[in-house]
Amino acid sequence: MNLTLKVWRQSGPSDKGRMVTYKVEDVSPDMSFLEMLDVLNERLILEGDDPIAFDHDCREGICGMCGMVINGVAHGEQRATTTCQLHMRHFEDGATITIEPWRAAPFPVVKDLVVDRSAFDRIIQAGGFVSVPAGSAPDAHSIPVRKEDADAAFDAATCIGCGACVAACPNGSASLFTAAKITHLSLLPQGQPERLSRAKAMVDQMDAEGFGGCTNTGECTAVCPKGIPLDAIARMNADYLKANAK
Amino acid sequence: MKYTEGPEIRDAKAPSGPIEERWEKRKFSAKLVNPANKRKLNVIVVGTGLAGGSAAATLGELGYNVKSFCYQDSPRRAHSIAAQGGINAAKNYRGDGDSIYRLFYDTVKGGDFRARESNVYRLAQVSVNIIDQAVAQGVPFAREYGGLLDTRSFGGAQVSRTFYARGQTGQQLLLGAYQALERQVAAGTVTMHTRHEMLDVIVSDGRARGVIVRDMVTGEIERHLADAVVLATGGYGNVFFLSTNAKGCNTTAIWRAHERGAYFANPCYTQIHPTCIPVSGEYQSKLTLMSESLRNDGRVWVPLRKNDTRAPGDIPDDERDYYLERIYPAFGNLVPRDIASRAAKNVCDEGRGVGPGGLGVYLDFRDAINRLGRDAVEKKYGNLFEMYERITGENPYDVPMRIYPAVHYTMGGLWVDYDLQSTIPGLFVIGEANFSDHGANRLGASALMQGLADGYFVLPTTIGDYLAAGPFGEVDEAAIAEAELKVRNKIDRLLSVNGTRTPDSFHRELGKLMWDYCGMERTEESLRKALERIPELREEFWQNVKVTGTAEELNQVLERAGRVADFFDLAELMCLDALVRTESCGGHFRAESQDADGEALRDDENFAHVSAWEWGADGPILHKEPLEYEYVKMTQRSYK
Numbered sequence: 008m009n010l011t012l013k014v015w016r017q018s019g020p021s022d023k024g025r026m027v028t029y030k031v032e033d034v035s036p037d038m039s040f041l042e043m044l045d046v047l048n049e050r051l052i053l054e055g056d057d058p059i060a061f062d063h064d065c066r067e068g069i070c071g072m073c074g075m076v077i078n079g080v081a082h083g084e085q086r087a088t089t090t091c092q093l094h095m096r097h098f099e100d101g102a103t104i105t106i107e108p109w110r111a112a113p114f115p116v117v118k119d120l121v122v123d124r125s126a127f128d129r130i131i132q133a134g135g136f137v138s139v140p141a142g143s144a145p146d147a148h149s150i151p152v153r154k155e156d157a158d159a160a161f162d163a164a165t166c167i168g169c170g171a172c173v174a175a176c177p178n179g180s181a182s183l184f185t186a187a188k189i190t191h192l193s194l195l196p197q198g199q200p201e202r203l204s205r206a207k208a209m210v211d212q213m214d215a216e217g218f219g220g221c222t223n224t225g226e227c228t229a230v231c232p233k234g235i236p237l238d239a240i241a242r243m244n245a246d247y248l249k250a251n252a253k
Numbered sequence: 254m255k256y257t258e259g260p261e262i263r264d265a266k267a268p269s270g271p272i273e274e275r276w277e278k279r280k281f282s283a284k285l286v287n288p289a290n291k292r293k294l295n296v297i298v299v300g301t302g303l304a305g306g307s308a309a310a311t312l313g314e315l316g317y318n319v320k321s322f323c324y325q326d327s328p329r330r331a332h333s334i335a336a337q338g339g340i341n342a343a344k345n346y347r348g349d350g351d352s353i354y355r356l357f358y359d360t361v362k363g364g365d366f367r368a369r370e371s372n373v374y375r376l377a378q379v380s381v382n383i384i385d386q387a388v389a390q391g392v393p394f395a396r397e398y399g400g401l402l403d404t405r406s407f408g409g410a411q412v413s414r415t416f417y418a419r420g421q422t423g424q425q426l427l428l429g430a431y432q433a434l435e436r437q438v439a440a441g442t443v444t445m446h447t448r449h450e451m452l453d454v455i456v457s458d459g460r461a462r463g464v465i466v467r468d469m470v471t472g473e474i475e476r477h478l479a480d481a482v483v484l485a486t487g488g489y490g491n492v493f494f495l496s497t498n499a500k501g502c503n504t505t506a507i508w509r510a511h512e513r514g515a516y517f518a519n520p521c522y523t524q525i526h527p528t529c530i531p532v533s534g535e536y537q538s539k540l541t542l543m544s545e546s547l548r549n550d551g552r553v554w555v556p557l558r559k560n561d562t563r564a565p566g567d568i569p570d571d572e573r574d575y576y577l578e579r580i581y582p583a584f585g586n587l588v589p590r591d592i593a594s595r596a597a598k599n600v601c602d603e604g605r606g607v608g609p610g611g612l613g614v615y616l617d618f619r620d621a622i623n624r625l626g627r628d629a630v631e632k633k634y635g636n637l638f639e640m641y642e643r644i645t646g647e648n649p650y651d652v653p654m655r656i657y658p659a660v661h662y663t664m665g666g667l668w669v670d671y672d673l674q675s676t677i678p679g680l681f682v683i684g685e686a687n688f689s690d691h692g693a694n695r696l697g698a699s700a701l702m703q704g705l706a707d708g709y710f711v712l713p714t715t716i717g718d719y720l721a722a723g724p725f726g727e728v729d730e731a732a733i734a735e736a737e738l739k740v741r742n743k744i745d746r747l748l749s750v751n752g753t754r755t756p757d758s759f760h761r762e763l764g765k766l767m768w769d770y771c772g773m774e775r776t777e778e779s780l781r782k783a784l785e786r787i788p789e790l791r792e793e794f795w796q797n798v799k800v801t802g803t804a805e806e807l808n809q810v811l812e813r814a815g816r817v818a819d820f821f822d823l824a825e826l827m828c829l830d831a832l833v834r835t836e837s838c839g840g841h842f843r844a845e846s847q848d849a850d851g852e853a854l855r856d857d858e859n860f861a862h863v864s865a866w867e868w869g870a871d872g873p874i875l876h877k878e879p880l881e882y883e884y885v886k887m888t889q890r891s892y893k
């Protein structure tokens with residue numbers, strides 16, 4: 008396949024940035040999207056150009072490091088898929104593909120397609136945990152957990168912290184990410200003691216980071232590679248209200 | 254490559270006495286640090302995977318002043334996140350005859366009698382606490398309808414002791430550790446440095462006293478000082494270029510510590526995982542593992558006839574060879590990894606492999622789907638099947654998966670004593686980065702167990718014994734400056750070559766060479782060839798590599814080049830270690846040493862030792878640590 012790429016290039020936070028066009032030839036349909044960029048980057052290096060910087064690590068959809076807006080959609084059009092899991096067989100020969108970084112004020116661009124997502128870590132710091140120092144835990148079977156609850160908690164816990172939900176949201180809201188963690192922990196008996204204080208602290212931190220509010224557009228869940236459902240946000244809001252009523 | 258032999262290592266510092274009491278004894282003899290003093294003691298933890306994340310969190314909880322580093326943009330992204338299948342623990346919740354002793358026994362045997370008994374016993378003991386800890390943190394393990402934890406069986410074991418969270422056990426355990434870590438960041442006991450790459454250890458007055466790191470965003474070279482340094486930087490499987498490891502996994506941290514005096518143990522012990530998606534083309538950037546748990550229900554086979562090009566569904570049962578079930582009736586598809594991998598290689602070498610280039614075997618779920626129903630299979634393995642389809646474009650519910658072995662894990666690593674301390678005082682090494690518990694072959698679901706055992710339970714006790722003598726005072730400025738200069742010089746040198754080949758092109762070539770000559774099967778001839786080729790290729794690298802950009806910016810080409818440079822040096826030591834160890838054991842298969850059935854043949858008389866390599870300016874120095882087995886009788890492993 009032969010493709011035309013329009014890629015966002017920005018040398019650093021203070022650079023204004025621009026789209027640059029590249030041609031890539033002989034792309035195999037079995038390549039992953041990132042492998043296609045590797046091939047382009049190898050060529051750029053040999054030509055003495057600065058290769059395109061992008062984040063990635065596991066390349067199997069679990070670390071949450073990769074993320075690009077491809078043809079206007081966070082992680083590309085294929086549903087429930089991270090950028091690194093996207094394969095070229097889903098693109099047409101001769102296509103033009105635009106590639107841009109996540110765009111949201113709390114995720115400033117570091118370089119090219121690399122952004123700073125440390126705000127997510129700070130949201131977790133605010134309360135996304137169960138306070139249980141190592142060595143203090145009771146036997147794992149001392150508290151049975153209903154299978155349904157464990158499964159639902161697991162579903163919410165699969166969030167990989169990629170930030171696509173924020174990039175897709177017209178308000179730049181981090182509600183889906185935050186709600187996923189709150190839901191995970193609030194469905195388990197172990198998460199109950201800190202349930203309300205956790206919801207309050209995490210939501211307040213999310214606001215302090217400058218993420219926008221949720222207006223239920225559903226864009227987040229549409230791009231979420233792990234299919235975190237919108238009702239997590241309702242759950243978060245309910246806990247948040249309860250916490251504030253106290 | 255020239256090497257010399259130095260004195261044996263006689264004392265790995267494990268307490269004596271009955272094996273069940275040794276860890277208890279050590280915990281009691283370890284000096285305690287007064288709570289008020291802990292705040293004054295600084296500890297650096299490099300790496301935020303299961304080992305480093307759990308260690309930094311726990312040290313923070315204990316009140317030490319901790320600095321934590323990782324190269325990703327968040328500690329939650331460490332490679333541990335990708336572990337799929339599960340974590341072992343001797344809970345015996347099933348009442349199927351499991352016990353601490355049995356897990357100990359299985360691990361020593363699975364490691365082909367090349368691990369220390371004392372360490373392995375402790376690991377089995379601590380395993381039960383890990384599950385308790387994880388559950389209390391909210392790790393959503395799979396459960397049964399009664400609300401209790403579910404388990405599955407894994408290769409090399411006949412009991413069901415593997416706890417799991419669908420196919421994402423590593424992710425869930427790491428998020429537990431990550432959340433504990435972030436709690437300590439909020440509490441002010443841990444300072445987190447993401448996007449920082451460690452490039453050297455500072456050794457002052459014979460003690461590890463800090464690290465030199467590069468801020469990967471600004472390029473700034475920074476010094477960080479402490480009373481002790483913990484390396485939890487993971488394995489070095491990426492020396493093969495293609496492996497199941499994350500792209501950034503590297504040997505830089507442990508290799509540079511090795512150059513500073515930390516012995517490197519058993520570098521040649523690598524694990525080739527039997528169930529990975531085969532290579533599809535030249536551009537391939539990594540390999541994807543299909544969890545070993547699939548072997549619980551999937552059946553491995555190849556056509557009986559050579560070069561059989563029929564579609565798998567058209568091959569009747571009596572023309573299929575379910576070779577693992579045939580050769581190993583007792584364990585069948587659940588034989589340990591090294592055995593399953595080599596068996597796959599053998600049938601492919603016979604010309605019975607399937608798929609492009611004949612480098613693949615089938616992993617078939619037809620019978621499981623008939624027996625359990627498609628729904629049940631989907632519940633258990635749905636996400637793995639999806640992953641497979643995404644990559645290959647084939648649907649495993651209809652056509653059997655094609656799998657082939659790939660590099661997965663490195664049992665070798667920095668040598669540590671029972672306290673997990675390296676040969677540099679004050680430098681501790683945990684998780685996959687050390688060599689300690691798996692001998693020559695790791696059992697499935699035991700890496701997560703070891704990483705968390707080290708981080709939550711072992712290191713926090715043993716490091717206290719060391720730190721009780723601290724704080725250790727001023728760090729020698731000359732030592733810091735020298736380390737800093739060494740780092741800068743290496744970076745400058747990489748940037749100044751300005752040749753005509755990319756770092757990746759060298760890495761690919763090195764990886765191919767390692768796979769061909771020091772991979773699943775090794776011979777004296779192949780290893781000698783590798784030892785000839787590696788220095789030539791390294792020479793070319795330093796003459797002809799091209800690194801674009803500058804040192805003062807985010808520069809991913811420079812990062813890769815630095816890692817490849819270290820892989821060259823490590824590759825050479827791996828081949829030397831493999832050459833010197835003329836026996837076969839576990840994942841190390843020397844073709845010259847096999848029995849009549851083609852199984853690995855150990856040579857206990859000459860090789861029942863750990864090979865610990867000291868770095869020397871005139872070539873490596875080999876120190877042997879003899880291994881003694883008081884509890885598990887050394888036998889030739891048999892899974893028949």
Ligand SMILES: Cc1cc2nc3c(=O)[nH]c(=O)nc-3n(C[C@H](O)[C@H](O)[C@H](O)COP(=O)(O)OP(=O)(O)OC[C@H]3O[C@@H](n4cnc5c(N)ncnc54)[C@H](O)[C@@H]3O)c2cc1C
Pocket residue numbers: 299300301302303304305306322323324325328330331332333334335336337338339340422423449450451452485486487488497498499502503505506542661662683684685686697698699700701702704
């Ligand atoms: C695909 C896959 C599946 C697996 N499945 C299982 C399983 O089911 N069960 C099981 O028991 N094991 C499994 N394993 C093995 C297991 O995941 C690893 O051995 C284990 O997670 C390693 O943990 P770790 O903490 O030692 O290192 P890692 O998780 O690799 O963490 C390394 C850390 O060090 C940091 N780092 C590295 N170098 C530097 C540097 N120079 N400077 C700064 N920071 C650095 C990284 O940023 C990272 O934070 C699997 C492995 C793979 C590849």
Ligand code: SF4
Pocket residue numbers: 165166167168169170171172173183184187227230231232233234235
């Ligand atoms: S909720 Fe989904 S899109 Fe948002 S960070 Fe988590 S995985 Fe990514």
Ligand code: FES
Pocket residue numbers: 062063064065066067068069070071072073074089090091092
């Ligand atoms: S690189 Fe890890 S999720 Fe894409």
